[in-house]
Structure formats: structure tokens, C-alpha cells
Amino acid sequence: MKQPSAITLCEVGLRDGLQNEAVLLPTEEKLSLLRGLIDAGFKVIEVGSFMHPKAVPQMADTDQLFRQIGEVPGVELRALIPNLRGVQRAIDCGCKKVKLNVSASTQHNLKNLNMTPQQSVAGFAPCVEAATAAGVEISGSISMPFASIWEGVTPVETVEGIIEAYLAVGIDEISLSDASGMATPKQVENLCSHVLQKYPTARWWLHFHNTRGMAMANMIAAMDAGMTQFDTSFGGLGGCPFVPGAAGNISTEDVVHLCDESGIETGIDITKVMELSRKLQELLGHGMESYVLRAGRSSDLIAAHQE
Numbered sequence: 001m002k003q004p005s006a007i008t009l010c011e012v013g014l015r016d017g018l019q020n021e022a023v024l025l026p027t028e029e030k031l032s033l034l035r036g037l038i039d040a041g042f043k044v045i046e047v048g049s050f051m052h053p054k055a056v057p058q059m060a061d062t063d064q065l066f067r068q069i070g071e072v073p074g075v076e077l078r079a080l081i082p083n084l085r086g087v088q089r090a091i092d093c094g095c096k097k098v099k100l101n102v103s104a105s106t107q108h109n110l111k112n113l114n115m116t117p118q119q120s121v122a123g124f125a126p127c128v129e130a131a132t133a134a135g136v137e138i139s140g141s142i143s144m145p146f147a148s149i150w151e152g153v154t155p156v157e158t159v160e161g162i163i164e165a166y167l168a169v170g171i172d173e174i175s176l177s178d179a180s181g182m183a184t185p186k187q188v189e190n191l192c193s194h195v196l197q198k199y200p201t202a203r204w205w206l207h208f209h210n211t212r213g214m215a216m217a218n219m220i221a222a223m224d225a226g227m228t229q230f231d232t233s234f235g236g237l238g239g240c241p242f243v244p245g246a247a248g249n250i251s252t253e254d255v256v257h258l259c260d261e262s263g264i265e266t267g268i269d270i271t272k273v274m275e276l277s278r279k280l281q282e283l284l285g286h287g288m289e290s291y292v293l294r295a296g297r298s299s300d301l302i303a304a305h306q307e
């Protein structure tokens with residue numbers, strides 16, 4: 001495997017993970033986990049989302065979390081937003097980084113919003129204007145750029161159209177999110193190489209779910225193509241505990257472990273992340289989708305034999 005010397009991880013468990021949980025964690029517990037993640041070395045953390053509290057009650061206290069944590073020097077705390085109202089909530093609570101999202105499925109967009117994904121992104125222009133005027137950085141994500149549950153394999157032209165729509169409204173930080181967990185390593189390598197070459201000014205994030213056990217292979221394929229920014233979730237949190245087969249994001253400790261054992265710098269303290277995942281396991285009352293959390297670190301086992 002070709003490998004970068006360093007990668008950046010964004011911890012998304014507090015958002016992508018907790019939003020799927022039946023248990024509503026008290027704000028104080030979330031705040032303590034957030035402080036723990038900052039202490040573990042994360043420089044980018046997705047704290048929550050500004051969705052309507054009725055739609056996603058687990059994220060209803062995101063504003064409060066931002067108010068309580070305040071600004072943390074050197075750490076980017078971001079939130080997912082659905083629309084202009086989300087930008088306003090970010091401004092009001094001191095959140096300095098927001099992320100919009102669109103699904104790459106044209107059929108899905110047409111059915112739900114009567115718009116193509118490109119038209120949805122063009123409609124984000126007022127969000128960019130409001131955020132920029134208030135000094136809030138704005139980024140965008142594309143769900144299912146590899147394959148979707150609605151249309152199968154996503155045509156590359158569709159992804160290009162969405163990327164170009166984002167660039168046209170002034171968003172050049174773009175996340176490719178395999179929310180359905182259907183991407184394959186070869187496809188990931190191809191699309192990543194392609195967009196890196198075709199849109200050299202854009203800054204990319206990759207977001208993989210482990211629904212079919214391919215998240216780590218996909219992440220390595222993306223690294224091979226030259227990508228260096230990835231979303232991960234501590235304990236592999238995410239998905240829905242009541243849907244058989246649903247899985248969360250690629251687990252943070254599994255990724256940090258791979259990097260530690262392979263000489264790729266992440267700046268993250270794996271021991272601290274594992275402690276937080278164990279605490280989360282207790283809070284949520286169920287097990288976690290993390291191999292390293294179950295089996296321990298390879299280097300600890302190797303060291304034990306050398307003593």
C-alpha cells in the first residue's frame with residue numbers, strides 16, 4: 001500500500017453515531033465525551049447537527065454544546081446543517097464551521113425535493129452568503145457518490161455535476177460520504193484519483209460506513225489515491241441498533257491502530273479513545289463495532305512477548 005506520512009481524522013461519533021441511538025445522552029455526558037476527544041488529540045470534531053429537534057431529537061442540544069464548550073484554540077468544531085436556518089443557529093451559538101449535505105441520487109432528490117442534486121446545491125447559495133458574512137466556514141458533503149440504495153452505482157457525471165455545483169456556490173471543501181456502505185475499493189480509488197486530478201483546488205474528506213465490512217479497505221484505497229482526510233467514529237458508533245445488518249462509521253480506534261502500526265501520523269492517542277469508547281459503551285448499554293476495542297492493540301501483544 002502506498003501510504004501518506006500523516007492523515008487528519010474528524011471524529012463524527014457525537015453526531016453520526018449518537019443520532020442513531022435510542023438513548024438520549026444528557027448534554028453533560030456529551031460535553032464530557034467532547035472534552036475527552038479534544039484531550040485525545042482530535043483537531044476536527046463533528047459536534048452535532050442543527051436539524052429540526054423533532055426530526056432528530058438526539059441532536060436537539062447541539063446549540064447548547066457549542067455554547068458550553070466555547071472556542072477551543074486549534075480545534076475545528078463543526079456541525080451538520082440542513083439549510084439557512086442551520087446557518088443561523090450556528091451563528092447564534094458560536095459554531096464556526098458548518099457542513100451541508102446532498103444525496104447523489106437524482107431519483108431520490110426528484111422524488112423528495114422535486115430537484116436534481118445539482119439544483120439542491122445551487123439552492124445553498126444563500127447559506128454560503130450568510131455563513132461567510134458571519135465568519136462561519138462552510139463545507140459540503142455528497143452522500144452516496146459511489147452507489148445508492150435507490151439507483152445502484154452512481155454515475156461519475158452525476159458526482160461531477162454536484163462537485164461543480166458546490167464549487168459554483170463557493171464551497172470547495174467537499175466530503176464524499178459512502179453512507180450506504182456500498183462502495184468498493186477499486187471504485188473508491190478510481191473516483192478519488194479522478195476528483196483529485198480534475199478539481200485540484202478542492203479539499204476532500206472521505207466518510208465510510210462499515211455496513212458490508214469494506215470501510216477499512218475503502219479507506220486504504222482512498223489513501224492510495226492520495227486522500228488524507230477521513231471521518232471516523234469512536235467505537236464504530238452509528239447505524240441503527242434495531243436494523244439487522246446496519247453498521248456505523250469506520251471505528252476511530254481501528255483506524256488509529258492501523259496508522260500507529262503502519263507509521264502514519266494521526267496525532268490521536270488511541271488509549272484515550274478506547275477509554276472513551278468503553279465509557280460510551282456503558283452509557284449506551286450496548287457493545288461497540290470496534291475490532292481493536294475487543295481484541296486490544298497488536299503492539300501491546302507483541303511487546304508482551306518481548307519482555
Ligand code: ZN
Nearest residue numbers: 016179207249
Ligand atoms: Zn455517516
